[in-house]
Amino acid sequence: MKADHFEQQKLLELAAEDVALTQLAHRRRTLPEAAAVEAVADKERTLADDVVRAETAARDLQREVKRLEADVETVRARAAKDQKLLDSGSVSAKQMTDLQHELQSLTRRQSDLEDQELELMEQLETAEAAVREAHAGREEARAALERAEQLRDDALADIADGTARHEAARAAVAGAITAPLLALYDRIRTQTGATGAAMLKARQCQGCRIELNGRELAAVRNADPHEVVRCENCGRILVRTAESGL
Numbered sequence: 001m002k003a004d005h006f007e008q009q010k011l012l013e014l015a016a017e018d019v020a021l022t023q024l025a026h027r028r029r030t031l032p033e034a035a036a037v038e039a040v041a042d043k044e045r046t047l048a049d050d051v052v053r054a055e056t057a058a059r060d061l062q063r064e065v066k067r068l069e070a071d072v073e074t075v076r077a078r079a080a081k082d083q084k085l086l087d088s089g090s091v092s093a094k095q096m097t098d099l100q101h102e103l104q105s106l107t108r109r110q111s112d113l114e115d116q117e118l119e120l121m122e123q124l125e126t127a128e129a130a131v132r133e134a135h136a137g138r139e140e141a142r143a144a145l146e147r148a149e150q151l152r153d154d155a156l157a158d159i160a161d162g163t164a165r166h167e168a169a170r171a172a173v174a175g176a177i178t179a180p181l182l183a184l185y186d187r188i189r190t191q192t193g194a195t196g197a198a199m200l201k202a203r204q205c206q207g208c209r210i211e212l213n214g215r216e217l218a219a220v221r222n223a224d225p226h227e228v229v230r231c232e233n234c235g236r237i238l239v240r241t242a243e244s245g246l
């Protein structure tokens with residue numbers, strides 16, 4: 001294929017835009033800010049679980065305290081009833097002894113229950129402090145997540161800006177290249193996954209960084225300036241300049 005030597009130079013500008021676009025796409029795929037969001041989101045989920053666990057523990061203790069309060073109330077009511085019977089003087093001596101024994105045992109029972117209640121109240125206080133702490137931790141993680149998301153979005157917007165700029169620049173350069181040469185370039189670019197042309201600089205293909213051997217170099221040297229020559233190694237169009245070392 002033949003193409004104007006000057007037009008072939010334009011392929012280097014096109015390749016530069018493709019390199020920039022490839023780098024931007026790579027940066028978008030491997031964005032550290034996105035990985036940071038994932039890490040912070042993971043932490044936030046863990047802390048949200050901690051809140052649920054702490055709240056469940058506190059609720060269980062509250063229920064237990066209520067149950068004990070009800071038990072104490074039952075014992076108190078029973079003791080009051082027994083006391084009333086005793087005070088009425090309408091019971092036999094045997095009943096009186098029984099009632100007195102029962103009252104003693106009820107008093108012990110009430111005291112036991114109140115001790116348990118006290119212990120539970122202390123546990124509840126600790127549990128409620130843990131709930132407050134878990135809430136604070138989660139709030140902190142949420143704020144950190146928002147900040148991380150903002151940083152990621154800023155980085156993505158930056159990449160989108162750069163991509164739009166380089167796409168416009170690429171379109172402008174591509175518009176100055178004739179269709180057959182551009183089609184060849186694009187076909188090679190698809191094959192290499194990067195660029196379709198490279199400068200021949202100091203006898204080296206700048207696309208694959210392989211130095212041309214004597215035979216290849218002679219072929220390029222002897223080729224018409226308007227002939228499209230390609231790297232035998234990577235297939236790219238070799239663009240000849242004053243620095244090619246021919």
Ligand SMILES: [Zn+2]
Nearest residue numbers: 205208231234
């Ligand atoms: Zn090459």
